[in-house]
Amino acid sequence: MHVHIEKAQLEEGLQVASRAIHGRSPLPILSHVLLKAGQETLELTATDLDLGLQTRLPAQVEEPGSLTCPARLMSEIVAKLPAGPVELKLVQEGLLAVRSRRSEFQVSTLPAEEFPSLPSPDEGQTICLRQGLLKTMVRRVAVAAASQEETRAVMTGLLTLLKADSITLVGTDGRRLACMRRDLPLDEARDTSAVIPARALLELVRVLSNDDEDVRVAFTAGQVFFHLPMTSMHCRLLEGTFPDFEKVIPRSFQRTCRVGRDNLLEGMKRMLIVAQEKQSPHLVRLDFSSDRLRVSANTPDLGSGREEIPVVLEGDELTIAFNGRYIADGLSVLEAEELEFSLQDETRSAVLRPYGETGFDYVLMPVRLREPVLEEQARVGVAS
Numbered sequence: 001m002h003v004h005i006e007k008a009q010l011e012e013g014l015q016v017a018s019r020a021i022h023g024r025s026p027l028p029i030l031s032h033v034l035l036k037a038g039q040e041t042l043e044l045t046a047t048d049l050d051l052g053l054q055t056r057l058p059a060q061v062e063e064p065g066s067l068t069c070p071a072r073l074m075s076e077i078v079a080k081l082p083a084g085p086v087e088l089k090l091v092q093e094g095l096l097a098v099r100s101r102r103s104e105f106q107v108s109t110l111p112a113e114e115f116p117s118l119p120s121p122d123e124g125q126t127i128c129l130r131q132g133l134l135k136t137m138v139r140r141v142a143v144a145a146a147s148q149e150e151t152r153a154v155m156t157g158l159l160t161l162l163k164a165d166s167i168t169l170v171g172t173d174g175r176r177l178a179c180m181r182r183d184l185p186l187d188e189a190r191d192t193s194a195v196i197p198a199r200a201l202l203e204l205v206r207v208l209s210n211d212d213e214d215v216r217v218a219f220t221a222g223q224v225f226f227h228l229p230m231t232s233m234h235c236r237l238l239e240g241t242f243p244d245f246e247k248v249i250p251r252s253f254q255r256t257c258r259v260g261r262d263n264l265l266e267g268m269k270r271m272l273i274v275a276q277e278k279q280s281p282h283l284v285r286l287d288f289s290s291d292r293l294r295v296s297a298n299t300p301d302l303g304s305g306r307e308e309i310p311v312v313l314e315g316d317e318l319t320i321a322f323n324g325r326y327i328a329d330g331l332s333v334l335e336a337e338e339l340e341f342s343l344q345d346e347t348r349s350a351v352l353r354p355y356g357e358t359g360f361d362y363v364l365m366p367v368r369l370r371e372p373v374l375e376e377q378a379r380v381g382v383a384s
Contacts, residue, residue, distance in 0.1 A: 001065030003037045003088045007081050007100060009057050013044045014075045016055045016231060019203045021071050022048040032068035034115045035088070037061045042088075045118065046071055051200050052118050053207075055231040066112035069096055077105050119234060124220035125162060125192045129184070131228075132211030136335075137169045137180045138201045140360060143329045144178035145171035145198040154240030157195035162186060162219075170245045171198060176326045177248050177363040192219055195242055200235035207231055249361050250342075250349055255315030257288055257341040258355055264293075264339065265331040267307045271297040272324050274305045283367050284324030288343070289317045297324065320346045321367045327352070330362040 017033050025031050025048060034045040042059040045052065067090060077098055078086065087099040091106070098105040138158070146155040159170040168181040204226055208215065216227040226233045271284045275297035287294040293311045298304035320343065331339070336354030343350045346369075352362040 001035070001037045001067060001088065001090045001096075002061070002063035003042050004060040004062070004085050005042055005057060005088065007078060007083055007086045009059075010042075010086055011075070011078045013042070013055050013057045014071065014078060016207055017044040017046040017053050018071045018075055019206065020046040020048055020051045020053040020233075029068065029110060029114050029116070031070060031072070032110060032115065033071040033074060034066065034068050034112060036066040036112070037064045037088075039064075045115070047116060047118060049116060049236075050197070051203070051233070051235045053203070053231070053233050054118070057230075065090060067096060067109040068112055068115050069107050069109045074098075074107060077107070119223055121218045121223070121225045121234075122220045124218055125190055126216065126218045127162060127167070127184075127186050128214040128216050129167070130211065131208040131213055131215050133182060134215060135205050135208050135211070137167075137182065138205050139333045140362075141169040141171040141178040141180050142198045142202055143171070143333050144173060144176045144362070146173035148199070152240065154195055154238050154242055156199070157197045157238040157242075158201060159242045159245070160192075160194050160196055162190075162192040164191075170242070172243055172245065172248070174243070175323070175365055176330075177245055177361070178330070179245055179249060179361045179363075181359045183359075194219055194224060195238040195240070196224055197235055197238055200233070204233055207233065248349070249363055250344060250351060253315075253342040253344055253351075255288065255313060255318055255343040257293065257314075257343065258312040259293060259309060259339055259341060261331055261334060261336055261339050261354075263309045264295075265328060267295045267309055268324050268328045268331065270307060271295050271305050272328065274299055274303045275324050276302055280321075280367055282323045282325040283321055283369075284327070285319065285321045285369065287317075287319050288313050315343070318343055318346065319369070320350070321369045322350075322364050323367060326364055330364070334362075 030048055036043040042057045045054045081100040089097045091097045094109050096107045096109050141158055148156055161168040165183060165185055166181055167184050170179045218225040222237055223234055224237060272282060275282050275284050276299045285296045290313050293309045296306035330352055334354055338355035340353055340355045349363050349365050353360050
């Protein structure tokens, strides 16, 4: 293999492909990136067997060929090279020369034949989405998905529902839920339900570049494939029964509150500084009245805080508490100036969404306020 390629393009390509590599892979070959030089392109591929990324770069190919090299080492070398052309040349079996101006490195390689083969899409459901829409949906919904440490693997993914006229994404960790639906006429669409790992979709979001261009999505048995002009990604679907999200989203409310997104987010961040009680981590109390929202937190032997935010409340006053971290997470991915907080009572779930927007719900379960907390807040003057 003998290739000339611009440093900036090679660096970006290595960054993209390397996102598929797991940091604790038991197989050495899975820490490598596959380099394949063909007609005027250099193709980079990486995988952890569950997730695979492949990107194609324009290059001057003097001699086609393929090999694998350590992804992290290669990325660090290329990142430190000066701007300009880079030469990649297999100088002997198992040794790749990386040259740029007066610099030269030699990197150990493994045969391309040892790299695992990637699946290819079979017949299945295929749709096209605007990259901007997909980015928005994933960012808003993935915030509610369970972390990788959770025991129920299916809840580390996003439920993806396709119908003839819409697409819906849902994420939940059992304590909060995010759901976004968009009308999307799908030609010859079949109803499809799949759970895609949230990690894979978040990596895809980092690859998406042009909001106005389409990404083609293909669902097959056990796999989903994403195709962009120069980059492709596939991942294994998660197995298991996803929670019935329709039963979780409340449909009627006794109270609605309009509040500025930035005001609420900054206030929540400030209260989280003192919301460190071990029995109720991140507990933040919200007192809703007709024209103000009082946000407060208290940790005995540590301190307390309170802040008033202007709001417009329709309905009776209410005192309720939530995990403030969950509220902050949701607010951080919403791009609206004003939000609508829809409330039932102090024991039932509430919904946050951009004001005036339908098709998105961020559902939060309240936290029970214990009497000692109420008494302490009254003592320091937080309770009205």
